[in-house]
Amino acid sequence: MEKQNSRFRWIVFASVVFTYLLMSSQRTAPGLITDQIMNDFNVSASTIGLLASIQFLVYTGLQIPMGIWADRYGPNLFLIIGALLTGLGTIIYSLGTHESILFIGRILTGTGDATIWVNMVLILGQWFTAKEFVRLIGLAGMTGSLGFLMATVPFSQWISILGWRGAFFSIGILLCLCGILLYFVLVKIPKSKMVNVDKTVQHEKLGHLLQRLISNRQAWALFFCHFGLVGAYVGFIGSWAVPYGMNVYGLTRSGASQLVMMGLIGALLGAPLMSGLSSRLEAIKKPYVVVHIVISLCWTTFLLLKGNPPLSLLFVLFFIIGFCYGASTLTFAVVRKTFPSIESGVISGFANTGGFLSAVLLPGIFGMMLDYYQTDQGHLELGYSYGFVIPVIFSIIGLIGVLNIKEKGVARNQPDV
Structure with a gap:
């Protein structure tokens, strides 16, 4: 069965963009609890600023290496690992008892986040034709904006119900489950159905x-x-x-x-x-x-x-x-x-x-x-x-x-x- 002609490609699309929705929400969600973090951990505004920027710094620094690795080893594995790392980082953030633990959590989240866009672009490129891709990449981009929107009033309400630790912990668990889902959708099921086996390509130095x-x-x-x-x-x-x-x-x-x-x-x-x-x-x-x-x-x-x-x-x-x-x-x-x-x-x-x-x-x-x-x-x-x-x-x-x-x-x- 060819990837670009299979109905299964829409399950791939839905699974990948849902993961992107959750991961993109965690880029800005910590901004909702800035005052609580400052009070709970007794940290300065400059520390909060560094904590907010560290994820973007990690994300930016990993884009070119991630692109090289994805080209050489395929995007599926890295997207699965990225979802798991983002989930693990979010869980660690929710359980942090010291500011250093918060930094570790955000670094892991940034590392996982760095995998999502490049690998999602490659996966959609594999499963959809060029004309479909132009349209769907816009929908994928819209999903990222929905993630930012989710990290406003909806996530704020979730924090008010569970507390900030419970809210971040639950999203972390959900992201880890997304990683498991992606394994079945991107690796296990396509392999069993023999969907368009990828060709071995010789890469330059x-x-x-x-x-x-x-x-x-x-x-x-x-x-x-x-x-x-x-x-x-x-x-x-x-x-x-x-x-x-x-x-x-x-x-x-x-x-x-x-x-x-x-x-x-x-x-x-x-x-x-x-x-x-x-x-x-x-x-x-x-x-x-x-x-x-x-x-x-x-x-x-x-x-x-x-x-x-x-x-x-x-x-x-x-x-x-x-x-x-x-x-x-x-x-x-x-x-x-x-x-x-x-x-x-x-x-x-x-x-x-x-x-x-x-x-x-x-x-x-x-x-x-x-x-x-x-x-x-x-x-x-x-x-x-x-x-x-x-x-x-x-x-x-x-x-x-x-x-x-x-x-x-x-x-x-x-x-x-």
């Missing part, structure tokens, strides 16, 4: 592969394309959107959180709609260029209006920025279309590194800008005003990257496996 990677213009175009789109959203909305709404507009924390919600709603819609449009047009670059132009104009609007657009426009801008971020899954549709399948993993990892590198850099740079002007409230607003030059620069880098993408001309000289 690691040094040659890395040398060719860093000299490949298409790979760098995708790196910068993802850098400009992901970091400006995750880096700003994930870190500074709520303080920005409170300090500049005088909103309550709940009111400022609605800005984040608008971005999430935009991302939920942007991922499937843009991937569906690209699939219908049978073109990726043209709609993706439009996305990058729009998000650049949005951040430029903040800058031109000195960081203080009218409140009604503010919500619209956050929605559009989130919508454009949702379209970032098109980066991997380009990888699927223009690179041979035996190196899709390392290229996907390289591109994803660009996105999350910017997500790590932007909050810190933006914070340094605010610290420079934070002498009183008036100067703090000035800091936000000048700070928006950073996402403008990042988005322009992304626009340059997408303009340099070649949708045709990079032959897929290896068959899909």
Whole structure:
């Protein structure tokens, strides 16, 4: 039975994206209990900041190695291990009695999380045709945004019922069960049904592969394309959107959180709609260029209006920025279309590194800008005003990257496996 013609591929899709939903929720869920962690463990705000960023640092650092390993040894094993590690890390986090235990838990969670996207892209590429892939990668991206959404009110209610330790422990157990489920769905059942036995492929030496990677213009175009789109959203909305709404507009924390919600709603819609449009047009670059132009104009609007657009426009801008971020899954549709399948993993990892590198850099740079002007409230607003030059620069880098993408001309000289 061929993978891309079997009904079983939809079970694979459902199992993988459900695991992604749970894993992505654990990227931001600890933010719900910041005050409790500070009180229970008597730690400083800087320690909390490091605890929050350590998962993203581990995730970013492992993207290229994960891509290489997935190409060489297959994505199934790493995704199974990733789900188990994320579950184990979440359980350890819930049982922690010292801040060092919390760090171990988050490092394990970040290590597991680093496996999900690259391997999911490869698995979907194996089980679905190229046209199906463009559409489904958008749905997979939407699932990640649903995970972020789940880590707001729903998980907060779960914490209120079980307490923070019980809530995180239960999610950890569920993730471990997902790892077991993935073993049966990705390995055991396909092997018993003899679904499209993978071909043995001769891989080039690691040094040659890395040398060719860093000299490949298409790979760098995708790196910068993802850098400009992901970091400006995750880096700003994930870190500074709520303080920005409170300090500049005088909103309550709940009111400022609605800005984040608008971005999430935009991302939920942007991922499937843009991937569906690209699939219908049978073109990726043209709609993706439009996305990058729009998000650049949005951040430029903040800058031109000195960081203080009218409140009604503010919500619209956050929605559009989130919508454009949702379209970032098109980066991997380009990888699927223009690179041979035996190196899709390392290229996907390289591109994803660009996105999350910017997500790590932007909050810190933006914070340094605010610290420079934070002498009183008036100067703090000035800091936000000048700070928006950073996402403008990042988005322009992304626009340059997408303009340099070649949708045709990079032959897929290896068959899909």
